[in-house]
Amino acid sequence: xxxxxxxxxxxxxxxxxxxxxxxxxxxxxxxxxxxxxxxxxxxxxxxxxxxxxxxxxxxxxxxxxxxxxxxxxxxxxxxxxxxxxxxxxxxxxxxxxxxxxxxxxxxxxxxxxxxxxxxxxxxxxxxxxxxxxxxxxxxxxxxxxxxxxxxxxxxxxxxxxxxxxxxxxxxxxxxxxxxxxxxxxxxxxxxxxxxxxxxxxxxxxxxxxxxxxxxxxxxxxxxxxxxxxxxxxxxxxxxxxxxxxxxxxxxxxxxxxxxxxxxxxxxxxxxxxxxxxxxxxxxxxxxxxxxxxxxxxxxxxxxxxxxxxxxxxxxxxxxxxxxxxxxxxxxxxxxxxxxxxxxxxxxxxxxxxxxxxxxxxxxxxxxxxxxxxxxxxxxxxxxxxxxxxxxxxxxxxxxxxxxxxxxxxxxxxxxxxxxxxxxxxxxxx
Ligand code: FIX
Ligand code: ZN
Numbered sequence: 481x482x483x484x485x486x487x488x489x490x491x492x493x494x495x496x497x498x499x500x501x502x503x504x505x506x507x508x509x510x511x512x513x514x515x516x517x518x519x520x521x522x523x524x525x526x527x528x529x530x531x532x533x534x535x536x537x538x539x540x541x542x543x544x545x546x547x548x549x550x551x552x553x554x555x556x557x558x559x560x561x562x563x564x565x566x567x568x569x570x571x572x573x574x575x576x577x578x579x580x581x582x583x584x585x586x587x588x589x590x591x592x593x594x595x596x597x598x599x600x601x602x603x604x605x606x607x608x609x610x611x612x613x614x615x616x617x618x619x620x621x622x623x624x625x626x627x628x629x630x631x632x633x634x635x636x637x638x639x640x641x642x643x644x645x646x647x648x649x650x651x652x653x654x655x656x657x658x659x660x661x662x663x664x665x666x667x668x669x670x671x672x673x674x675x676x677x678x679x680x681x682x683x684x685x686x687x688x689x690x691x692x693x694x695x696x697x698x699x700x701x702x703x704x705x706x707x708x709x710x711x712x713x714x715x716x717x718x719x720x721x722x723x724x725x726x727x728x729x730x731x732x733x734x735x736x737x738x739x740x741x742x743x744x745x746x747x748x749x750x751x752x753x754x755x756x757x758x759x760x761x762x763x764x765x766x767x768x769x770x771x772x773x774x775x776x777x778x779x780x781x782x783x784x785x786x787x788x789x790x791x792x793x794x795x796x797x798x799x800x801x802x803x804x805x806x807x808x809x810x811x812x813x814x815x816x817x818x819x820x821x822x823x824x825x826x827x828x829x830x831x832x833x834x835x836x837x838x839x840x841x842x843x844x845x846x847x848x849x850x851x852x853x854x855x856x857x858x859x860x861x862x863x864x865x866x867x868x869x870x871x872x873x874x875x876x877x878x879x880x881x882x883x884x885x886x887x888x889x890x891x892x893x894x895x896x897x898x899x900x901x902x903x904x905x906x907x908x909x
Contacts (some may be wrong), residue, residue, distance in 0.1 A: 494882035501877070502870045504885045509866035512889070513630035514896040517789070517814060518660075518713075518748070518845040520635045521854070524616040526646040532619065533611035533853040534604050537591065538567035540849060542584035542763035547573045549759065557762040571604055572610065583822045587856035594626055594855050616663065620851065624656065627854040628862075630897065632846075633658045633710055638703045639665040639676050644766040647706050659707040661700070663714045663736060670727045688730060696735045704743055711789060711903045712740050718769025718794065720751055723777050736785050746787060746903060749776065752793030752816060766868035768793050768819055773800040780808035787903060789842070791817045798829050802836040804840065812903050814842035821847065823864045830868040839891045842899050846892075 495501040522529035544566075548555075551573045558566060572744035574585050592599045597607050624630070636659045637643050646653075666673045670686075677684045682695045703709075714736075723729055740747050771792055780788055787810050792801050798820075807812045813833065816826045826844070833841045843865050846857035869892070873883055 493884035493886065495873075495884065495888075496877065496882045498874060498877070501873060501883075505870050505873065506863075506889055508865045508885065508888050508892055509862050509869065511628050512808050512892045513628050514844075515900050516627075516629045516632035516846050516848070516854065516858070517842060517900050518635070518750075518791075519632050519848045519854075521632060521657070521848050521851055522634055522646070523620065523654040523657045525649075525651045526643070529642055529646065530616070530851075531849060532614070532616070534607040536850040537852060538570040538604075539563055539587055539855070540584065541762070543570050543574060543588075545761060546582055546584065546762040548764075550574065550578055559762070564604075565686055567604060567784060574628050576602060580727055583860070587853070587860070590856035590859055591852045594859075617843075622655065623851050624853055627858040629846075629854050629858060630809060631656045631658060632848075632854070633660050635662050635713070636660055636663045636707055636709065637665065638699070639673060659709045661709040661712045661745075666696070667714050667728045667731055667736065668717070670731065688727065688734075693734045696731070697739055700735065701743075702740045704739075704745070706791075709745065711746040711748050712736065713750065713789075715750040715753050716771070718752045718754055718771045720775055722775040732779075737786055739785050741783070746789050746812075748789040748791075748814075749779075750791050750793070751776065752797060753818075758866040770794045770796045773797055776801070776811065777804050777808060780804070780811050784810060786810060788812065789814050789903065791815045791845075793817050793819060795820060795825060803839075805837055805841065810823065812842060812899065813837070814900075815845035815847075816843075816861070816907050817845075818847060819863070822861060826861055826864045826867055830865050831868060831871060834868060834872045839894050840899065841895065843895050886891075 489757055495504055521531070523594060524530045529537075539630065540635050544558075547570045548558075553569060558569070561569070574580055574582075575588070580586055580589055589599045592607065597610055601607070636647075640662065665676070665687065674684050674686050677695070679697060682699055683690070684692045684695050700712075720728075722732075752769055752771040754767040754769045756765055758765040771794060773792065776788070776790055780786070788808075789812050790801060790805075792798065801813050805813050815821075818830050820826070820829065821844075830843055833843070844858075844861045846854055846861075848854050850858055869888075873888070876883065
């Protein structure tokens with residue numbers, strides 16, 4: 481149980497000066513450690529899954545999608561190029577020929593400035609030399625410190641052979657990188673999962689007959705034992721419904737949720753993505769759709785002993801999700817996912833959540849894919865979250881109650897790490 485600090489406040493501690501109140505909030509929000517509960521970052525022990533440096537940063541799918549809006553280079557030509565050549569094109573197109581106005585492009589500037597690198601260079605020579613000279617261990621320590629991220633949660637796909645190799649080797653990996661068991665292939669692409677499992681000697685039937693459920697639970701139990709995930713996770717399409725007469729529904733009811741509950745694990749549901757809207761863009765080709773949040777309510781109602789970390793991709797779903805969380809204490813809203821991770825929208829979502837849920841939600845996750853993403857995603861989000869909090873604390877002051885810095889420290893600590901620690905506690909105990 482989170483121990484809340486009962487602060488014996490003296491009037492002196494109470495922040496009645498608005499300028500001082502804003503400063504205290506900004507200082508605390510800027511440095512209070514956060515647990516980054518959803519990333520795609522891996523430590524160096526996972527070899528090719530460890531992404532870091534300017535070429536990985538510039539070939540981030542957010543920037544690839546934006547580059548194609550400002551270049552005549554064809555998809556085919558682009559994908560034939562090496563990673564460095566693609567990075568050169570992205571840099572030229574978005575940072576030399578144009579101003580880096582988008583959030584993802586500004587993110588690169590924030591990262592380069594954080595390391596004192598030239599943000600107006602014509603080539604990537606200086607940046608490449610700098611990042612290539614970094615020792616992974618020290619560099620990770622530095623990036624986590626710069627982001628005030630104390631721990632993070634990876635995305636670990638048991639159907640990815642590279643991932644499996646990383647876990648099968650008995651190399652100890654950095655304990656600040658927690659695992660999560662990602663089940664998109666199992667729940668969204670059963671035929672592919674069935675073939676993969678059959679190839680790995682699990683007796684699973686395409687029609688889910690016979691020993692299939694038992695074998696699938698064995699598969700999940702083995703992975704849970706192997707990677708000790710802090711939660712299980714799945715992204716769901718915008719047309720997801722529950723209940724529904726399909727394979728995913730059966731697998732959720734017969735395999736995933738019983739397994740999660742028996743291991744004391746939460747299920748993280750990331751709803752509202754439409755995969756492959758433009759396949760030519762590859763991982764940059766996914767889109768968005770408004771989801772039916774009542775499906776989430778029905779899952780929470782049907783599995784009261786289950787706990788659900790939920791994030792929705794559509795802006796139009798945010799208010800509904802807040803209200804659903806007011807109805808179901810086993811629903812924890814988290815983060816401003818993907819296309820929502822822009823200051824104007826993070827501000828709107830954070831203020832709305834504070835108004836409807838108080839400090840009982842997880843404001844942000846980075847979805848970082850490259851290590852240095854942590855720097856800009858947290859710096860940009862903390863600035864916006866601090867502004868939303870100032871608005872809320874200022875209103876409280878106007879209503880006749882001032883706060884102390886100890887209380888702000890408590891509230892922010894709860895939102896940045898306490899809520900998540902408590903939410904996963906049964907699993908990690
Ligand atoms: O499903 C997910 O975890 C998404 O975050 C990713 O698929 C997506 O590509 C991404 O990186 C979003 O930021
Ligand atoms: Zn993600």
